Amino acid sequence: MAEPTVIPRMLGPADYRVMPWKNGKGRTAEIAIHPAWADIKDAPFDWRVSLAEVSEDGDFSAFPGYDRSIVLAAGKGMELTFERAP
Numbered sequence: 001m002a003e004p005t006v007i008p009r010m011l012g013p014a015d016y017r018v019m020p021w022k023n024g025k026g027r028t029a030e031i032a033i034h035p036a037w038a039d040i041k042d043a044p045f046d047w048r049v050s051l052a053e054v055s056e057d058g059d060f061s062a063f064p065g066y067d068r069s070i071v072l073a074a075g076k077g078m079e080l081t082f083e084r085a086p
Contacts, residue, residue, distance in 0.1 A: 011032075016031055032048070
């Protein structure tokens, strides 16, 4: 059986799902999520790529069961403080 043809397409800001943080201190633009039907609240995902705008200091939201990697895309940087490493 032949594999289905995948046609790549360029994504732009209009394609991203933008959501405010629960604490009101930033927002996230979800660039990609797999599987595509997954939802950060109700349907588990395998991986996710997002771009966050941090507007002020605050705690990170918990995502139990997920590993998180953070890369600075723009700005002066950020300092993370935590009591202990898991």
